[in-house]
Amino acid sequence: MSHSESNSQPPTAAPAAQLSVFQRYLTLWVLICIVVGIAIGRLLPGVAVALDAMSIYQVSIPIAICLFFMMYPIMVKIDFTQIDRAFRSPKPVALTLVVNWLIKPFTMLLFAQLFLGQLFRPLITGTELIRGQEIAIADSYIAGAILLGIAPCTAMVLMWGYLSFGNQG
Numbered sequence: 001m002s003h004s005e006s007n008s009q010p011p012t013a014a015p016a017a018q019l020s021v022f023q024r025y026l027t028l029w030v031l032i033c034i035v036v037g038i039a040i041g042r043l044l045p046g047v048a049v050a051l052d053a054m055s056i057y058q059v060s061i062p063i064a065i066c067l068f069f070m071m072y073p074i075m076v077k078i079d080f081t082q083i084d085r086a087f088r089s090p091k092p093v094a095l096t097l098v099v100n101w102l103i104k105p106f107t108m109l110l111f112a113q114l115f116l117g118q119l120f121r122p123l124i125t126g127t128e129l130i131r132g133q134e135i136a137i138a139d140s141y142i143a144g145a146i147l148l149g150i151a152p153c154t155a156m157v158l159m160w161g162y163l164s165f166g167n168q169g
Contacts, residue, residue, distance in 0.1 A: 108146050112142045112145040
């Protein structure tokens with residue numbers, strides 16, 4: 001067998017075998033964390049009050065610290081010397097900008113109106129006072145869902161690229 005033939009052979013290890021237990025069951029870990037968070041909030045409401053009190057200019061310090069530890073390991077793997085490649089081939093950057101700022105906001109508006117504005121609106125009752133105006137809570141949820149939908153989540157995009165062994169440059 002020549003050297004070129006041996007390089008053309010597919011890898012023998014299956015992709016799932018290369019993942020750690022944490023990576024393989026990431027969905028389960030997220031679900032467990034959600035359940036634990038809800039349980040702590042329900043059973044120990046003082047914890048939420050204490051965490052909420054730790055803020056500067058309405059920025060939660062515990063959340064900022066957790067976000068830092070979530071994003072930092074991925075960010076240190078980025079080769080910032082490769083940024084000039086984005087300027088040499090602008091099509092992927094242009095596509096990302098079009099999707100993020102021209103398609104996603106309207107798609108999220110559609111989903112928010114469909115689910116929160118129509119299907120689940122009877123379950124979301126009540127009003128709140130915002131800057132002197134009484135606003136339906138469902139409308140606030142719609143606005144929040146749209147804002148969440150249009151905000152690109154850099155940490156998860158980087159994590160998905162890392163987990164799929166994508167180009168880290």
